[in-house]
Amino acid sequence: MPQDMRRNNQNEKRREDFANLEEIKSKIPQAMSPEKDSEGTVFFHCVEEIGKYLAFKKVTVSQLRKIYSETRRIKSEHFNDAVYRLRMLKAILAYTAGRMNNLREFKDIMSIAIDETIKNKDSKSDKIFKRFIDFVEAIIAYHRAYGGRE
Secondary structure: OOHHHHHHHHHHHHHHOOOOHHHHHHHHHHHOOOOOOOOOHHHHHHHHHHHHHHHHOOOEHHHHHHHHHHHHHHHOOOHHHHHHHHHHHHHHHHHHHHHOHHHHHHHHHHHHHHHHHHHOOOOOHHHHHHHHHHHHHHHHHHHHHOOOEO
């Protein structure tokens, strides 16, 4: 078997190892809601699959660091002040994805999560905001666990 075909077969097999991203995107609103997913079953399924996908796409920790740093900054703010920073994070993600093709799907996923967080800010905002911070941290943890490189 030629090397290119073998490499394509390996990539297809690895691609099957994680869930369909469109399915994951559709589950994010539920995952971001502590009321709809109180035990975190959907949440942890989503973040694991996203982390696995990012590792497969060879996203580096350095590429995620700016997003993580901004999330850490947001974490220290009161939720009402953080809404502006969340919207700014969407802009940072758009810029980063424009420069790095391997982050386009991640930008879409994060945009959904940010929109859900902002949309639900009036109902138990601290829990929803904490869920968003956990979302980012868990994705990065799973990315690393699945071989995300430095």
